[in-house]
Amino acid sequence: MSNKEGPGSFKKHKHGIFQSSQRKDEKFSVDSSSAIVMAFQSFQHELDARHDKYERLVKLGRDITIESKRTIFLLHRVTSENNMDEVLAEAESKLSAVRQKIKQVAQELVGEDMYQFHRAFTPGLQEYVEAVTFQHFITSRMLFSISEINKQLLFEDLQMPPTTEKAHTLGIQVTPVDYLLGVADLTGELMRLCISSVGNGDMDTPFELSQFLRNIFDGFSYIGNTGPYEISRKLFALKQSLSKVENACYTLKVRGSEIPKHMLADLFSAKSEIIEHDDVIS
Numbered sequence: 001m002s003n004k005e006g007p008g009s010f011k012k013h014k015h016g017i018f019q020s021s022q023r024k025d026e027k028f029s030v031d032s033s034s035a036i037v038m039a040f041q042s043f044q045h046e047l048d049a050r051h052d053k054y055e056r057l058v059k060l061g062r063d064i065t066i067e068s069k070r071t072i073f074l075l076h077r078v079t080s081e082n083n084m085d086e087v088l089a090e091a092e093s094k095l096s097a098v099r100q101k102i103k104q105v106a107q108e109l110v111g112e113d114m115y116q117f118h119r120a121f122t123p124g125l126q127e128y129v130e131a132v133t134f135q136h137f138i139t140s141r142m143l144f145s146i147s148e149i150n151k152q153l154l155f156e157d158l159q160m161p162p163t164t165e166k167a168h169t170l171g172i173q174v175t176p177v178d179y180l181l182g183v184a185d186l187t188g189e190l191m192r193l194c195i196s197s198v199g200n201g202d203m204d205t206p207f208e209l210s211q212f213l214r215n216i217f218d219g220f221s222y223i224g225n226t227g228p229y230e231i232s233r234k235l236f237a238l239k240q241s242l243s244k245v246e247n248a249c250y251t252l253k254v255r256g257s258e259i260p261k262h263m264l265a266d267l268f269s270a271k272s273e274i275i276e277h278d279d280v281i282s
Helices: 035-075 081-108 114-140 146-151 176-199 205-226 229-255 261-281
Strands: 010-012 018-020 154-156 169-171
Touching: 035 081, 035 114, 081 114, 081 154, 081 169, 114 146, 114 176, 146 176, 176 205, 176 229, 205 229
Parallel strands: none
Antiparallel strands: 010 018, 154 169
């Protein structure tokens, strides 16, 4: 009997275990028609599609944030009744473009659970809330409600056929947390509006802003530490903004008659820096 080993023969290991003499680097073929393989391939495609969608939503959210910030900067250019209409018209045009970006987000979320992707675009929604509430305050001196904001975010879907003679609509809803965080950021813009209004010779706006910010602060105080962490964290910045506006009103009442108007804005800015420094130290 020959002692030669064929390619498929077996030899006995010293521990009594039979091993194949085939090459160790031989690869096993995978049956691509196997049900398990096909299932995992479908999982792969589903996860890739979900990751791609998430990245698209992140980019859209970034665009919404940038354009909303530009709208806020534009609204700070309102210095008097003379340029208000022009600035507000341009701001409305920018916000309309932002809403078209939000419409693209809504189209991406058709048939999806919004909260699975919410983290991707929530900074953009918060910035949009800040911009649209700032615009509304300048025009009406009132806070824009979340229900009115969500009404603006309902869009007609031209890609879907109308049902029962009515156009098919799609939209995205601003969550209560997005709304509260946007309003909390609004208070910082109102504080800047207070300082700039005094520099423009407007002595009434700081007192209106003071009362408005007190009402907002009272509303947030009811939430306190029971709400989400982000809200309790921004409550500190809201309190800072209120303190700066109240300090400006105090200066106007006590020293407004003895300081030239063109110097009041510089005085407010200096005092605001002192207050902010003291808050950080404490």
